[in-house]
Amino acid sequence: MILAHNNDLIAAADIGGSHITVGFVQNGLPKIIDGYTVRIKLDSKGTQEEILNAWFDAFEQLALKKDRAIGRIAFAMPGPFDYQKGVSLIRGLDKYESLYGENIKSIFARHFKIDETNILFRNDAEAFLHGEVMAAALAADRRILGITLGTGFGSAISQYGDTKDLNLGLAAFKDSIADDFLTTRWFRSAYEKAGRAGLEVQEISYLARRGEPLALKLFDEYTENLTAVLHQFSAELSPDDIIIGGNIAKAQDLFLPRVQKRLELLGIRANFHLALLGEHSAMVGSAYLFKPQTIIK
Known part of the structure; x- marks a missing residue:
């Protein structure tokens, strides 16, 4: 054919x-x-x-x-x-x-x-952040931090049409790196340590919404971890907006409102947005590589 x-x-x-x-x-x-x-x-x-x-x-x-x-x-x-x-x-x-x-x-x-x-x-x-920035059509001068919460902790910054990877997942955090505390494997590992192996984030979030104590405890810890990482880097990067995507973001009701409230108390008042394009974001953002970049200032 x-x-x-x-x-x-x-x-x-x-x-x-x-x-x-x-x-x-x-x-x-x-x-x-x-x-x-x-x-x-x-x-x-x-x-x-x-x-x-x-x-x-x-x-x-x-x-x-x-x-x-x-x-x-x-x-x-x-x-x-x-x-x-x-x-x-x-x-x-x-x-x-x-x-x-x-x-x-x-x-x-x-x-x-x-x-x-x-x-x-x-x-x-x-790619995720650039796709989202193009779809959201936010003002060009806004400084936008994008993070993906999934099998890895992804991060990027965008302003004036220029989007760059930050690789914050490798940043030192607690006794290791941020990636070890903000990803799906952290949830699996924490549940395994409690004697319950084989559960993914979707299943753990289901249990948390039903009031299961261990699942709720894990999301409390995740809230603390994400707040600490975002506080550290938001203080350095001063974003106007933070866009969040990835599979863990599907359970955002269990942690994101609390993260935002705690950051506000710490003086970080960025606007939070959930990804508009969902799983299409990174594909769209990668395709923009074929469009000549225009830096708008």
């Missing part, structure tokens, strides 16, 4: 810790075309072949469904990663270890028979 080409379409991918989601984005527009995406679950601890085949499959399903050839690709990719060269540097993070040192740009260029210049990569937290 010969698929139609459209040079204005970008096949954008969000690479998560347990999935890949892809959709077509019209260059320069903050939305997924028709809202249609292909999402494939995968084992990020799998072999290189297993992971790459799952990624290829997602793009190929999208192309067939929308009757469009894959001509340009944008990845929202977790780090560490060489975003210019397209080389994975992920190691020691319990995911995508088998891709370490592999040139994903070259692999995809060969597979889809396109030039490497048509494949771009963006940090996933940076």
Whole structure:
């Protein structure tokens, strides 16, 4: 089958810790075309072949469904990663270890028979925030902090159309780093230490809403941890707005109102927003790599 080409379409991918989601984005527009995406679950601890085949499959399903050839690709990719060269540097993070040192740009260029210049990569937290900023159309001079709460703790800052990764997840916090206290694995680990293994955040939040003491205690601790991290960096970054996304944000009613109230008492009065685009944010933000950047001042 010969698929139609459209040079204005970008096949954008969000690479998560347990999935890949892809959709077509019209260059320069903050939305997924028709809202249609292909999402494939995968084992990020799998072999290189297993992971790459799952990624290829997602793009190929999208192309067939929308009757469009894959001509340009944008990845929202977790780090560490060489975003210019397209080389994975992920190691020691319990995911995508088998891709370490592999040139994903070259692999995809060969597979889809396109030039490497048509494949771009963006940090996933940076892509998330840029997609949200474009969708929300907030005033250009506002300083916006974006955080994602999921398998990792992502962070980025945006102002005047310029969005940059902050990598605050590696910042020192308590006896380790912030990433160890603000992610899904923290919830799993805390529950396991209490003798209850195998529960994910969605299940723990369900129990918390039903008044289960341990689940409520965990969300109390999470509130304290997130407040402490945001207080430290908001004092340094002075954001006007804070946009929050990621799977843990789906349980925001159990922690975010308290975080905001505590920050206000500490003198941080940023406006909080939940992500408008949901899981589409990072795909949209990555696709903007193909639009010449305009810094507005």
